[in-house]
Amino acid sequence: MPTVKISTVFNIDLEFETAPVFKRILAYLIDLTLLVIYFFIAKNLLYRNLLNGAEDSFKNMIGLHILLISIPMLLYSLLAEIFFDGQTLGKKLMKIRVLSLEGGQPTTSQYIIRWMLKVFEWPFLFGTVIYRSELISSYIVTTCFLGVVVVIIISSTKLSQRLGDLAANTVVVNAVSLYTVDDTIFINVNTPDYKVMFPEVLHLSDRDISTIKNVLDEFYRNHTTDTIPRVSEKVKSVLNIQSDLLHTDFLERLLKDYNYLANQ
Numbered sequence: 001m002p003t004v005k006i007s008t009v010f011n012i013d014l015e016f017e018t019a020p021v022f023k024r025i026l027a028y029l030i031d032l033t034l035l036v037i038y039f040f041i042a043k044n045l046l047y048r049n050l051l052n053g054a055e056d057s058f059k060n061m062i063g064l065h066i067l068l069i070s071i072p073m074l075l076y077s078l079l080a081e082i083f084f085d086g087q088t089l090g091k092k093l094m095k096i097r098v099l100s101l102e103g104g105q106p107t108t109s110q111y112i113i114r115w116m117l118k119v120f121e122w123p124f125l126f127g128t129v130i131y132r133s134e135l136i137s138s139y140i141v142t143t144c145f146l147g148v149v150v151v152i153i154i155s156s157t158k159l160s161q162r163l164g165d166l167a168a169n170t171v172v173v174n175a176v177s178l179y180t181v182d183d184t185i186f187i188n189v190n191t192p193d194y195k196v197m198f199p200e201v202l203h204l205s206d207r208d209i210s211t212i213k214n215v216l217d218e219f220y221r222n223h224t225t226d227t228i229p230r231v232s233e234k235v236k237s238v239l240n241i242q243s244d245l246l247h248t249d250f251l252e253r254l255l256k257d258y259n260y261l262a263n264q
Contacts, residue, residue: 019096030090078115114164
């Protein structure tokens with residue numbers, strides 16, 4: 001698979017595999033299926049239970065339909081990626097995720113930009129406002145047809161990006177190669193008398209800490225030794241601190257200090 005080098009905030013290049021097109025297609029189909037299921041459940045609850053199945057009542061309920069059905073469907077992928085580290089349910093099951101080409105997790109604005117250019121979903125999302133169940137299949141077919149165009153764009157770009165990724169400066173990568181089992185910066189510090197060694201760590205951002213953890217994960221997974229010293233020395237320089245700890249021990253301690261202080 002093609003790989004992409006991400007330049008981190010510490011001027012260290014990390015290499016990741018771009019997600020295969022078939023994984024992205026399957027992830028999208030999973031999410032689309034989830035949206036279809038939500039549509040039918042929400043439609044039945046709204047019209048059958050609240051309106052007792054009155055077909056002609058739809059004209060008076062279009063606003064409620066948009067609020068309770070269309071908007072949640074429209075915002076699903078955006079909110080899922082923001083709150084679940086670049087993954088929708090489909091992406092999580094296929095073990096892929098969105099990553100910023102600027103290094104680390106994308107910002108909220110990057111997620112919004114790539115979401116705004118997901119226009120191939122709109123025929124389905126907005127078409128459901130028309131209360132005719134027999135048309136749902138045509139909305140799905142139209143959406144899938146436009147999805148083929150997206151697949152062509154992904155296949156023709158160097159880093160397998162769709163238009164939203166190109167505009168947002170993001171890429172979809174294999175999550176397996178990005179993180180280990182613990183795919184967050186959280187480290188549980190249970191010691192009640194824990195002593196913080198480097199309080200300066202709070203000057204680092206979540207993205208900085210995420211980068212440090214990625215580097216450590218890569219070290220323990222592949223035993224690459226060249227990156228750890230460079231990151232360690234860069235952090236010491238940025239925070240203006242001295243330490244005689246081994247580079248790996250120093251970075252591990254930084255993560256523990258950060259998590260302890262962040263939870264106080």
